[in-house]
Amino acid sequence: MKKKIIWLLGICLLLLITVILVLFLVGMKINNTKIINEITTEITTEDCNSHEGRIVNTLSLKEPYCEDNELNLGYVTGLNCLCVCCVNKDNLKEKLSQEILNAAQNSECGEKGYLNESSYYYNNFTKTWWISLEMKPEFENSICNPACVVIEDSLEAEINYMCTGALV
Numbered sequence: 001m002k003k004k005i006i007w008l009l010g011i012c013l014l015l016l017i018t019v020i021l022v023l024f025l026v027g028m029k030i031n032n033t034k035i036i037n038e039i040t041t042e043i044t045t046e047d048c049n050s051h052e053g054r055i056v057n058t059l060s061l062k063e064p065y066c067e068d069n070e071l072n073l074g075y076v077t078g079l080n081c082l083c084v085c086c087v088n089k090d091n092l093k094e095k096l097s098q099e100i101l102n103a104a105q106n107s108e109c110g111e112k113g114y115l116n117e118s119s120y121y122y123n124n125f126t127k128t129w130w131i132s133l134e135m136k137p138e139f140e141n142s143i144c145n146p147a148c149v150v151i152e153d154s155l156e157a158e159i160n161y162m163c164t165g166a167l168v
Contacts, residue, residue: 043074048085057081071122089122100129100150107157109148112139127152133159 048055055076056065066072066086073085097120104115112135119132129150135141144163150156 042077043085044077045079048073048076048087051085051087053085053087055079055083056086057083099155100152101131103150103155104129104131104148104157107148107150109133109157109159112136112159113146113148115148122152130160 058065065084070086071089073087076083076085113133116132121130131148133146133148144161146159146161148157149160
């Protein structure tokens with residue numbers, strides 16, 4: 001009789017552990033699906049490879065999926081996983097900077113100022129490139145520190161004057 005009780009308790013414990021493990025894995029998948037669905041950019045494996053990126057399966061990792069020196073280009077389509085493409089920031093800047101600079105030059109930024117091609121950075125959250133801008137004399141403003149902001153997806157560019165202080 002004692003053997004049967006011990007055996008039943010062992011089976012119940014094994015079932016309980018299995019249920020907990022299944023709930024954990026389902027919860028992880030739901031959480032990662034929510035996170036992936038918040039990433040609006042989709043990229044093919046070919047595009048990821050062309051940027052010398054690496055494909056990361058998000059089910060096996062916690063956020064952030066990419067390393068500090070990498071950008072998340074978005075959800076990789078055509079795979080049987082919830083994967084993102086992580087690209088080294090330096091590789092991406094080299095490949096995108098000419099396209100971004102052309103978009104900036106052909107906008108109001110180029111009309112009203114001179115781009116400082118050596119002073120720019122990428123904002124991963126807004127997916128925008130910020131390029132320092134020296135205004136032409138007729139458009140200068142002493143309390144502003146302008147930058148040309150290029151939206152990565154659409155390549156639309158505009159001046160952000162970043163004005164500070166009060167007008168006197």
